[in-house]
Amino acid sequence: MKALVYHGPGAKAWEDFPMPALLEDTDAIVQVDTTTICGTDLHILKGDVPSMTAGRVIGHEAVGTVTEIGAGVKTIAVGDRVLVSCVTACGTCRYCRAGSFGQCLGGGGWILGNRIDGTQAEYVRVPFADNSTYPVPPGVSDDELLMLADILPTGYEVGVLNGQVRPGDVVVVVGAGPIGLSAITSAQLFSPSLVVAIDMAASRLEAAKSFGADVVINNAQQDAVSAVRELTADLGADVAIEAVGVPATFELAVDLVRPGGHVANIGVHGTSATLHLERIWARNLTITTGLVDTYSTPTLLRLLTGRQVDADRFVTHHFGFDEFDTAYDVFSRAGETGALKVVLSK
Secondary structure, three states: OEEEEEOOOOOEEEEEOOOOOOOOOOOEEEEEEEEEOOHHHHHHHHOOOOOOOOOEEOOOOEEEEEEEEOOOOOOOOOOOEEEEOOOEOOOOOHHHHOOOHHHOOOOOEOOEOOOEOOOOEOEEEEOOHHHHEEEOOOOOOHHHHHOOOOHHHHHHHHHHHOOOOOOOOEEEEEOOOHHHHHHHHHHHHHOOOEEEEEEOOHHHHHHHHHOOOOEEEEOOOOOHHHHHHHHOOOOOEEEEEEOOOOHHHHHHHHHHEEEEEEEEEOOOOOOOOOOOHHHHOOOOOEEEOOOOOOOOHHHHHHHHHOOOOOOHHHEEEEEEHHHHHHHHHHHHOHHHHOOOEEEEEO
């Protein structure tokens, strides 16, 4: 088969690769029909994820068709079309029993395209398939469903739920890429009084408006802290969601919230960020971090099928499997290309 293989920082190739095989009776083999590129994949290519080693297939999101199952797989069958979640769950360890699948102790967690071969390939082995795949519901396109593999659960869980967004809150999202837009989308489920998006790319701020942001701020052109204070009678935001993953944006998010506010960090950080306790120790802030657990996927599937969430609008570009280099180039230059999510299909 063909697969996109990581060869160290800055190096990848679409090349011949051995077909995956069942290793455990709880495994499934899925023929990948549709996959996408995540911002985390860009972090991998920068060398920010040391657990990813050369020679491994990239990718952790897919919709595909089951071609083989182990003897212990009970809920899916050969021929079923499924969503492959970015997080794998053994289902029995203490963290999985608590719904914290990202911290799985039984061999799961974020392993696809990280600790084992991933989904940017013609076929992928999915461990613990009963707990880590979801049947494709009728009337839902691959493009829509693919957004539930990672970005929508991440924005919802790690951003909105961890940030404890409540009705009437002022919510500021720092970074209007796909994850930030997911946070904007899911924040609106909780009726905030104001949603503010901050970014330095005009195209992404335009996207934020179309996704429901009430106010957009280009922090390359104006002071974001002053602007948010003007909007909030000098208090600051109730919730600030960091969706970039660089020190400056984390520190900005901390400065944006009012005393007693919440900072929810989603971004994947490859370098150290400073926590200015000398300035914030008395402000009663709650700061959360997190890897998505995907416990919300069933809820988001219901919202998607009920058309209460519009996932299709995240997709801006389509490519074939033989166009991975072009797709990565377009996605990595999102400020210029206007790319949100790029979808690759066989």
